[in-house]
Amino acid sequence: MPELPDVEIFRRYLDATSLHRTIDDITLKAERLLHDLSRKRLTETLDHNRFASTLRHGKYLLVELEKGGVWLVLHFGMTGSLSYYEKRDEPPEHTQLLLSFTDGSALAYISQRKFGEIRLAEDPESFIEKMDLGRDAYEPELSFAELRDLLRGHRAALKSALTKQSLIAGIGNVYGDEILFRAELAPKLRSDQLSDEQLGRLHRAIRYVLDKAIERKADPDEVPRTWLLRHRKPGAGCPRCGGEIAAYEVSGRRGYWCPKCQDET
DNA sequence: TTCCATGTTCCGCA
């Protein structure tokens, strides 16, 4: 599930549970999550340090550390999440990084499929630049004109443009489909051929869908029944027109749409 | 048993 709304919920969760606690034990299980970082450097950086603040950009969660002028960066891949718990309990299944605090509580980074990333960054700005991330999709400042300019420079299918992290950061397969459904635009439309009217619908849909998903804690069972998310299988009834939801494929990725509701031109 | 899954990266081709 970890797209922008999920990561925003993780960020708020970390804020509510784990700030300003002293880390005194670091247990790393899956070394492959570290990429270009060594286990030693991660441990030395976190040991007896504390989380000071958090920030999210796209699907990345950045956590500022009190000492060292460094940020811990987490990406959740396809199956990652966070869980804070009292240490007398067993760590959750598939815990890949366990940070224990001096008061006996702990924060677990969980990832079943180990597709996530654990990194260190000097500061958010240079990290965003280094990773070539586009504007965060949830920023209220992402204007209509800016969105139009971004999409006009892209010739591929709208769906692939919308989920391209170097263009706009944070939208993935599921919420990409949801935004297109809301905006009544076909996923295979070419992103440089939208009218201003269509772009306006898309711009409003991005804001609406992300806002509402966050409000519902990014819980798929809590989003409105009128959303496509609740009907992601071929042949399901479209909650808007009653027609049939269909599967499609763009860039090797399967998605869902309503051919009756969503403009193909 | 086979297929599929919300993530990104990397390779080959136009």
Added chain:
DNA sequence: TTGCGGAACATGGA
């Protein structure tokens, strides 16, 4: 050179 599509990655559930 750049952008795009598809395979690969690890693991488990339907």
